[in-house]
Amino acid sequence: MTSPASRIFCAVDTTEIDSARRTAAQVNGAVGGIKLGLEFFIAQGPAGVRAVIGENGPPLFLDLKLHDIPNTVASGIRSALPLKPAFMTIHASGGGAMMRAAADAAAEGGAERPKILAVTVLTSLDEDDLRGVGQALPVADQVTRLALLAKESGVDGVVCSPAEVARLRAACGPDFILMVPGIRPVWSATNDQKRFMTPAEAVAAGADHLVIGRPITASADPAAAARRIVAEIEEAA
Numbered sequence: 001m002t003s004p005a006s007r008i009f010c011a012v013d014t015t016e017i018d019s020a021r022r023t024a025a026q027v028n029g030a031v032g033g034i035k036l037g038l039e040f041f042i043a044q045g046p047a048g049v050r051a052v053i054g055e056n057g058p059p060l061f062l063d064l065k066l067h068d069i070p071n072t073v074a075s076g077i078r079s080a081l082p083l084k085p086a087f088m089t090i091h092a093s094g095g096g097a098m099m100r101a102a103a104d105a106a107a108e109g110g111a112e113r114p115k116i117l118a119v120t121v122l123t124s125l126d127e128d129d130l131r132g133v134g135q136a137l138p139v140a141d142q143v144t145r146l147a148l149l150a151k152e153s154g155v156d157g158v159v160c161s162p163a164e165v166a167r168l169r170a171a172c173g174p175d176f177i178l179m180v181p182g183i184r185p186v187w188s189a190t191n192d193q194k195r196f197m198t199p200a201e202a203v204a205a206g207a208d209h210l211v212i213g214r215p216i217t218a219s220a221d222p223a224a225a226a227r228r229i230v231a232e233i234e235e236a237a
């Protein structure tokens with residue numbers, strides 16, 4: 001069985017190498033891996049990623065949320081292969097051909113290939129926001145439609161909000177990876193997240209992995225915050 005700690009990717013959202021290294025060191029062993037995203041990658045590039053993760057570091061979730069024409073997204077994935085990320089993200093709304101191209105490019109990494117996850121509807125969006133961009137579907141329907149398209153297109157899983165986990169687990173089967181941000185323990189601030197749940201609720205609903213940033217990184221003691229989250233998941237199991 002997957003241990004609760006190994007399910008957690010700590011979102012290290014910073015532009016600074018020193019700060020990222022410090023957080024990664026603090027949570028080492030208390031979480032399953034480190035997520036580095038756009039703000040870090042744009043500021044520090046591949047060398048910065050290597051400086052944080054090192055040769056035998058924790059599993060890397062490289063969250064660049066690629067969204068472009070298929071050829072460009074495939075090249076972007078290929079360019080990241082030397083960093084050996086465990087997971088990378090693309091936007092499902094880029095379409096089936098784009099997702100297929102990303103999956104094919106990732107396969108070139110062989111046994112160490114990154115698993116490709118498609119972002120469905122961002123957890124910072126609610127129905128009003130979707131209407132604002134011309135989407136009439138309820139959020140859950142839009143997420144399900146994108147997840148099924150992602151599965152058909154050969155990607156490994158999706159990023160979705162906790163609110164959609166149970167529905168996607170039923171629709172996409174047991175092997176489709178559900179990576180779930182929008183996680184808020186009852187004792188932490190909600191910040192800009194709109195569709196969120198506690199860590200234990202998300203795991204009970206069927207999440208494979210949890211992406212947790214500020215509840216851990218903004219804590220005075222990140223390792224203690226991560227351990228508290230793990231304990232809450234274990235107690236609820």
Ligand SMILES: O=C(O)c1cc(=O)[nH]c(=O)n1[C@@H]1O[C@H](COP(=O)(O)O)[C@@H](O)[C@H]1O
Nearest residue numbers: 011013121122123159181182211212213214
């Ligand atoms: O792809 C993601 O990881 C992601 C997708 C999404 O819909 N919502 C979302 O919050 N995220 C990421 O998950 C992390 C959440 O961080 P916290 O809100 O600080 O826990 C951030 O790094 C976001 O970029």
